[in-house]
Amino acid sequence: MKKLTLPISDETIKDLHVGDPVLLSGVMVTGRDAAHKWMIETFIKKTKPASAEDLVAYEDLKKLLNGSVIYHCGPVVSGLETKEYKFVAAGPTTSIREEPYQADVMQHFNIKGVIGKGGMGKKTLEGCQKTPGVYFHAIGGAASFIAQSVTKVLGVYKYDFGVPEALWVIEVKDFPVVVTMDSHGQSQHEVIENNSRKVLDELLAKPF
Amino acid sequence: MQIDITEQMLELIRLTSTNLPPDVEEKILEARERETEGSAAKGAFDTILKNVALSRKQSTPICQDTGTPIFYVYYPEGWSTIKLRAQIRNAMVEATKKNYMRPNAVDAVYDKNSGNNLGGDDFPSIHFEEVEGSTLTIELMLKGGGCENVGAQYSLPDSRLGAGRDLAGVRKVVLDAVQKAQGQGCAPGILGVAIGGDRGTSYAKSKEVLYDKLGTRNADEKLAALEERLTDEANTLGIGPMGFGGKTTVIDTKIVGLHRLPASFYVSVSYMCWAYRRRKLVIDGNSITYS
């Protein structure tokens, strides 16, 4: 099992291959549907005006995300009233919804890894080759267990998106993931998809 | 006599969200044994089982997506459903404050999270059914969004799959749904299948059938055989836990047969993720039991 500390260098990324189990430590940022849409519209395509608050968040996020990873996660967080935030449950959410945005976001912020579940498509796989970066698969549903590896909540951006959709800055220790898409154009998801399609075709051809 | 059950409802929600039912855990343990040592699949099951133990011990949600809460309330004659509904909704607000539930109700038009798991009259979803006798039974299922998204409804005949209006056709579309889902619904999954009905009842029944215990078979022989066959065949697809590849893609299949219109033949597949959270509360006089 490889142990990696964020931020990650290009050489380390290129050393990662599909199937590698990894334990991640360091500072990362959560972001899902609203966050990706916001980053694309406000900072990358600039089709929406940025508020003063957005601009502050942008400057911070550029530093935080550089060389780090973004985690597709909508956590359960305690301490909302006192702002003494703690992650209670924090498993991955389905990543494919960010497929239209992910590659552009990765390249814009120099994000080295995307954590989520279910894998992503061609565009993100290309993004992984260009950036370079990888897709880390976390265990869907393992929310209490993963929350335990979140040692600190350092801050939050766009809280008005709601708790699940906000961008949480977290420090993690030994966060367990598996590389399922690497920077060499390999995707475990493509392989499983193709193999299962072949088996399905055989099953469909069988008499009842 | 009707009593205030807000407190019991809160306990039912806590239990459902944080404590995986034993029949599900047992099946996951069995699935783990079948995977090869050192494989990503076995690793996934290990993490799942650690998570189940931890969430039970800490009373924290098994999964952060605490899902759509679906209640089935079987109430004795004379109980007010207005009061029951209000008590369930109050308990839901309380459970959200206590972090047993994530704020999960988002207004689809104004894109705003209500923050307390209440949204209009339909969130949480509550079904009432009057029963004979004096026992109040409430079943709760938390149905996650990831697995809900990979559910599917087919209208037979389906020429792309060569699926006609018979059980052979049903088999084909269900296998297609599992292949399409890949690991997206947090495989391994449990399939709820309804054959017949209209679009609405068909989907509703495909979820209702998931309240049954795992491993029990439909009383109808043909459907019982199809349940077993679908589970076995789905497991030859090799999708495995999380879509990592592996021997267990589907843990169990539950089928319900309905009546349909001569013109329609729907097959609805509800995919339930491994985090199969469903619990039951029974109140009879002074006796209160959770299972």
Ligand code: SF4
């Ligand atoms: S599909 Fe189930 S286990 Fe997976 S994230 Fe959703 S609720 Fe959790």
